[in-house]
Every structure is written in structure tokens, then in C-alpha cells.
Amino acid sequence: MNRSKKPMNKKPMNPKSNPSPIKLYTVKEPSELLNFLITTLSNQGRNSIKSILSRGQVSVNNKVVTVYNHPLQPGQTVSIRKDRAPEAPPMIGLTILHEDEDVVVIQKDSGLLSVASDQAHEDELTAYRQLTAHVRIGNPKNRIFVVHRLDRDTSGVMLFAKSEHVQQTLQNAWQDTVKERTYVALVEGMVKKQEGTISSWLKESATLKMYSSPYPNDGQHAVTHYKVIQSNRNFSLLEVHLETGRKNQIRVHMQDIGHPIAGDKKYGSTTKPINRLGLHARVLSFIHPRSGELLRFETEIPKSFINPSRVAPPQ
Structure with missing residues (x-):
């Protein structure tokens, strides 16, 4: 038995009928962005959501945000793109x-x-x-x-x-805004005084090298506080606090006390035990200019600073 097949009426696809590639969500209560997304996108895993963030597919009030701890406030709009934003x-x-x-x-x-x-x-x-x-x-x-x-x-x-x-x-308002600037410095020799303060007036030479002037009030006043973390006969690891923030301040002051920073040939070092300058800005704490909140960021001491592998010959 022959059955006649009725032709199927195929409607042309209308791009406008496709669901929007962007989904919008309104923030109801204060939260951090990653936590908000984990709660909102409950059908997706944490790593998948992190990938969406890192690819620039998430916006807050129409601004792309990739940071996990971005603060959200009630009334803000979070939009999530299905396609990737330009990377x-x-x-x-x-x-x-x-x-x-x-x-x-x-x-x-x-x-x-x-x-x-x-x-x-x-x-x-x-x-x-x-x-x-x-x-x-x-x-x-x-x-x-x-x-x-x-x-x-x-x-x-x-x-x-x-x-x-x-x-x-x-x-x-740098001096008032910044509450802590702490460095760690790997310096040459054994620093015998366990803690101390170095104060001088810094100037810049014609060759763009900073130095401490022998005359009071001649240049920019610079104050550096230090404390010994550990030391041996070859090197000392210091915690250094800046009271002022002058160009090359720590490098000049370490040279001034006879313990230049390891690898700092410009300021008197004769060793290069870690194939880099032995100076690391470990902590920065400041008052946020808009919220007034005190933010503090602390990083690890570079491992090479703790156990310098070898002492290179004088340069």
C-alpha cells in the first residue's frame, strides 16, 4: 500500500528566536563573586565556574570581572555570557x-x-x-x-x-594611606646588630645612582628599619620596614651599613648567590581610597632567600 507523504513545512530559522547568549542575575545580598556564581549556577562545578570567570565571560554592572573575591552589593546585575569574551x-x-x-x-x-x-x-x-x-x-x-x-x-x-x-x-596621601610596607632582603655578611634604624638624606648622581649625602637636609630624608631573621657568616636575611619610600632606598642603606644586597653590583655587592637581586616586597597594607577598608597583602619569602645555594665569585 502506497502512502503518500505530505511535504513537511520547514520554517526558516529565526536567529532572534534563539535564547539570549547572556543570562542576567540580580544580586540580593552582599557576597563575593565566586560564591555568588557557585550558588546561582548550582548545576555547574566549581572548576567550571572558575574557568568561566577567567575567560572574561562574567560582568558586574556591564564591566568584565575575573577576580574571584570581587565584592557584590544588593541591586547589582551579574551577567554571564555563553560565548567567550575576547581574551x-x-x-x-x-x-x-x-x-x-x-x-x-x-x-x-x-x-x-x-x-x-x-x-x-x-x-x-x-x-x-x-x-x-x-x-x-x-x-x-x-x-x-x-x-x-x-x-x-x-x-x-x-x-x-x-x-x-x-x-x-x-x-x-601616601604616608597616611599606606600602613605597612615590609621587604625581605638577602644581604652580604653577618649583620651583628639584631635590629636597627638607618637614616640619611638621599640624592641622585649625574649617572642616576642614589647615594647618602654627608650633609643634613641635603636631599630627600629616608628612614629604614631592619630586623635580622637569620644569618650565617656569608649572608643575612633581614626584614625591612620602610618609613619613607625613596628611590633605591633599601639598596643604598644596606650599602651604607656595609651589607649590600646580594646580587646588587650597582650598590657594592660582590656576590650573586641566587642569580637575582636579593630584595622582595613582601607586605603591602593600605586604606582603600573609596571604601576606607584596610587591605593587607602578604606574600611568601622566596625560597632561594632562605637557603642561598652558593656564593658566586666576586664580579
Whole structure:
């Protein structure tokens, strides 16, 4: 028996009938972004949600956010894209410790420039350039502003601003805003005095090298406090607190007391036991310019500082 088949009426697909690639959620109570997403996207695993965040698929009030602990407030809108947003290149030599609408806090590796110097090649990789690309994922008009700097060969915690207003607020009240700046320094020789304070007036020579002036009130006043963590006859590991933040301050002051920082040939070192400068910005604590909250970031002491492998011959 022949059965005639009726032709099927196929309707052309209407792209507008597809569900929106963006889902919107309203924040009901204060939370951190990752916790909010885990609760909201209960059908997805924690690692899957972290991947969505890191790929720039999550926005808060139309701004892409990739930081897990981004604070959420009631009334804000969280949007999640199904497709991936444009990705910035992977960051090299730095890790983001904290990010919000006003500031970015990073840990910089030794060897990475904070910002381009006069001597640097225009395409050289810097923390500033990478963070600029990062904040422009969501909006190409976004910018990054330098608040303070670390030398290329110094590792540790750095703070950047996301607007010129925040930058100026932080810089203009730096002494009051910053509550703690602690470094660890691997220096040559055994420091016999267990703790001490170094005070001098710093000036810069024609060759751009900083030095302590022998005359009072001649230059910028610099005060450095130190405490010995451990020592042997070759090296000492110091905890260093900055009362002032002058260019190359710790490096000059360690040279002044006869214990230059390991690997710091510019300021008197004759050894290179760890193939880098023995200086790490370990702690940064400051008052947030908008919320007034005290934020504190502490990093690990580099392992090579604790057990310098060998003493290189004088350079």
C-alpha cells in the first residue's frame, strides 16, 4: 500500500528566536563573586565556574570581572555570557592578588619591568602594559595608572589604580594611606646588630645612582628599619620596614651599613648567590581610597632567600 507523504513545512530559522547568549542575575545580598556564581549556577562545578570567570565571560554592572573575591552589593546585575569574551594574552611575570573597580594589586616577579623606562625597548614587556590589556578586555577605553614602582630585579607586591583620580588620591596621601610596607632582603655578611634604624638624606648622581649625602637636609630624608631573621657568616636575611619610600632606598642603606644586597653590583655587592637581586616586597597594607577598608597583602619569602645555594665569585 502506497502512502503518500505530505511535504513537511520547514520554517526558516529565526536567529532572534534563539535564547539570549547572556543570562542576567540580580544580586540580593552582599557576597563575593565566586560564591555568588557557585550558588546561582548550582548545576555547574566549581572548576567550571572558575574557568568561566577567567575567560572574561562574567560582568558586574556591564564591566568584565575575573577576580574571584570581587565584592557584590544588593541591586547589582551579574551577567554571564555563553560565548567567550575576547581574551587578553596570558600574563607573564605577575599574578593578580586583588582587583576591584578602583585598584589592582599584583605580585611581580624579579626581572619584569614595572613600567617602561627610558632605556627600555618600546615593545618590552612590563607589568603596566599587561594590566592595561587585562582591564581593556571589557572596555577598550579602560586604563591603568601607576601608583608606585618596584625596580626591575625586585619582586613583590605592587599597587595600580584604575583611574587618575584614585591614583592622585593614593599618591597625595601616601604616608597616611599606606600602613605597612615590609621587604625581605638577602644581604652580604653577618649583620651583628639584631635590629636597627638607618637614616640619611638621599640624592641622585649625574649617572642616576642614589647615594647618602654627608650633609643634613641635603636631599630627600629616608628612614629604614631592619630586623635580622637569620644569618650565617656569608649572608643575612633581614626584614625591612620602610618609613619613607625613596628611590633605591633599601639598596643604598644596606650599602651604607656595609651589607649590600646580594646580587646588587650597582650598590657594592660582590656576590650573586641566587642569580637575582636579593630584595622582595613582601607586605603591602593600605586604606582603600573609596571604601576606607584596610587591605593587607602578604606574600611568601622566596625560597632561594632562605637557603642561598652558593656564593658566586666576586664580579
